[in-house]
Amino acid sequence: MANPTSPSLTAAISSLSFHPTLEAALHIFNNDLPSAHFLVRHMQAPPAYERMLLHAILHRIEGDYDNARAWYKNVADSEVFTIVWDGEEAARDLIGQAETLVKNGEGSKQESEKESLREIKAVVDYCRVRFGEEEVRNAIGAWVKPGEDHRKMGEEMVTGGKGVQAILRQDLQIEEKQ
Structure with a gap:
């Protein structure tokens, strides 16, 4: 970075x-x-x-x-x-x-x-x-709490096999098979 x-x-x-x-x-x-x-x-x-x-x-x-x-x-x-x-x-x-x-x-x-x-x-x-x-002076109104759909999407990306980590795991599995 x-x-x-x-x-x-x-x-x-x-x-x-x-x-x-x-x-x-x-x-x-x-x-x-x-x-x-x-x-x-x-x-x-x-x-x-x-x-x-x-x-x-x-x-x-x-x-x-x-x-x-x-x-x-x-x-x-x-x-x-x-x-x-x-x-x-x-x-x-x-x-x-x-x-x-x-x-x-x-x-x-x-x-x-x-x-x-x-x-x-x-x-x-x-x-x-x-x-x-x-x-x-008080920026609390700027912060947004993600909705339930957004929270679930983030959770799936981190732990549910639908994010970048899942893609990386798939790539590693393909490399291991070769």
């Missing part, structure tokens, strides 16, 4: 007391993915679609492309997504470009970075309008 672009900014960003969604976006800008992930993990269910979109962006930057695709799909019908993207296919194209660039060294890093920057700026602009830039 990448380190923050500027480690000294991590504390400065956190001390701004912005809405946690804006804080998470700023951590993403700073490439401080652990701090951003800590925040978005607590805001990852409807109606927190802009936070779910940040979760998608974060996973794309991490190189967890399938997880990013899943998060984009989960927010594709939301207001923030339709403001940021001209459809799910455009967002999926960016994931594909990033994946091809990383895995095969093919494509334009500059174009990919430009589109990624456009996306995060559009999300930040949306969040600035929605949440404002004032100090948030």
